[in-house]
Amino acid sequence: MHVNSLLPEQRQQLATWLAYLREMGGMDFYRAAHEDYQASAQQEVTNSPASAEIAGSPSPADTIRPAPPEPPVSMTPKSAVLAPPAAIDYSSAAIPADQRIAALQAIQSEIGDCTRCPLAFEGRNKIVFGDGDPNAELLFVGEGPGADEDMQGLPFVGRGGHLLNNMIAAMGLRREQVYIANIVKCRPPKNRVPEPVEALTCSPFLFQQIGVVRPKLIVALGATAATYLTGSKAALSVLRGKIHDCMGTKLVVTYHPAYLLRDPRQKAEAWKDLQLAMRFLHLSPARPSQH
Ligand code: SF4
Numbered sequence: 038m039h040v041n042s043l044l045p046e047q048r049q050q051l052a053t054w055l056a057y058l059r060e061m062g063g064m065d066f067y068r069a070a071h072e073d074y075q076a077s078a079q080q081e082v083t084n085s086p087a088s089a090e091i092a093g094s095p096s097p098a099d100t101i102r103p104a105p106p107e108p109p110v111s112m113t114p115k116s117a118v119l120a121p122p123a124a125i126d127y128s129s130a131a132i133p134a135d136q137r138i139a140a141l142q143a144i145q146s147e148i149g150d151c152t153r154c155p156l157a158f159e160g161r162n163k164i165v166f167g168d169g170d171p172n173a174e175l176l177f178v179g180e181g182p183g184a185d186e187d188m189q190g191l192p193f194v195g196r197g198g199h200l201l202n203n204m205i206a207a208m209g210l211r212r213e214q215v216y217i218a219n220i221v222k223c224r225p226p227k228n229r230v231p232e233p234v235e236a237l238t239c240s241p242f243l244f245q246q247i248g249v250v251r252p253k254l255i256v257a258l259g260a261t262a263a264t265y266l267t268g269s270k271a272a273l274s275v276l277r278g279k280i281h282d283c284m285g286t287k288l289v290v291t292y293h294p295a296y297l298l299r300d301p302r303q304k305a306e307a308w309k310d311l312q313l314a315m316r317f318l319h320l321s322p323a324r325p326s327q328h
Contacts, residue, residue, distance in 0.1 A: 121268030124285035137171035154238040156223035163190035167218030176252035180261040187224035197294035259293025
């Protein structure tokens with residue numbers, strides 16, 4: 038089908054998909070998959086509806102580059118042991134779907150004009166509670182608000198948020214269908230990594246939110262989220278690529294969008310993490326409509 042024969046909304050879908058692939062480094066990933074002839078491992082890639090679109094447009098940069106060193110893990114707490122969050126009792130009745138907004142509002146009211154940790158006094162403008170579908174099956178957790186988020190009071194609305202939106206779209210979902218929150222709800226000055234006392238003081242509110250939403254899967258974005266959700270100080274390379282138990286549900290670890298903006302070469306690796314999450318949730322990647 039020639040692109041000119043597509044309806045305007047189909048062209049828009051196609052443009053979104055290709056833009057995402059470009060941004061996520063998916064073209065690098067797909068081409069390398071063909072060249073490696075690792076058929077079993079790459080079956081999903083070669084069967085992708087997008088592979089035909091991108092196979093004819095390789096660029097000289099279409100290779101998987103060696104991964105640079107991971108982000109330092111010095112951001113994690115210094116103590117050797119970090120207790121993971123308590124598991125949600127999934128045998129207990131979930132909060133009814135039509136009462137979850139109110140349940141989340143109750144948590145937000147409890148937080149109030151919070152001064153429980155030092156970040157309350159470090160120049161924050163707005164507390165960034167969280168955002169999204171209170172009945173979401175997929176819940177993303179980042180580190181903390183940045184400048185844009187601090188001004189708007191919403192998570193992931195800056196450049197990193199734009200990339201996260203593309204990641205979500207690539208998974209065949211809309212941002213409104215997921216829930217998004219952070220380990221800390223106030224912006225650390227100069228976007229520094231939250232101190233353990235800040236993360237450990239604030240994260241129980243996040244855990245309450247997770248208890249209300251009860252997602253099927255959590256995606257930890259970056260080392261800080263991974264550390265406080267799993268209780269493990271292991272490097273991302275150790276935590277990525279597997280499904281973890283977390284709070285009675287499951288968790289996948291990937292890079293933080295801000296890190297991917299700094300090192301776009303890792304977008305292809307992040308796409309592998311998202312594909313793992315998609316397989317778990319039985320999601321199909323976004324694709325242009327054929328009709
Ligand atoms: S980061 Fe969390 S605990 Fe600290 S002041 Fe903000 S809302 Fe309160």
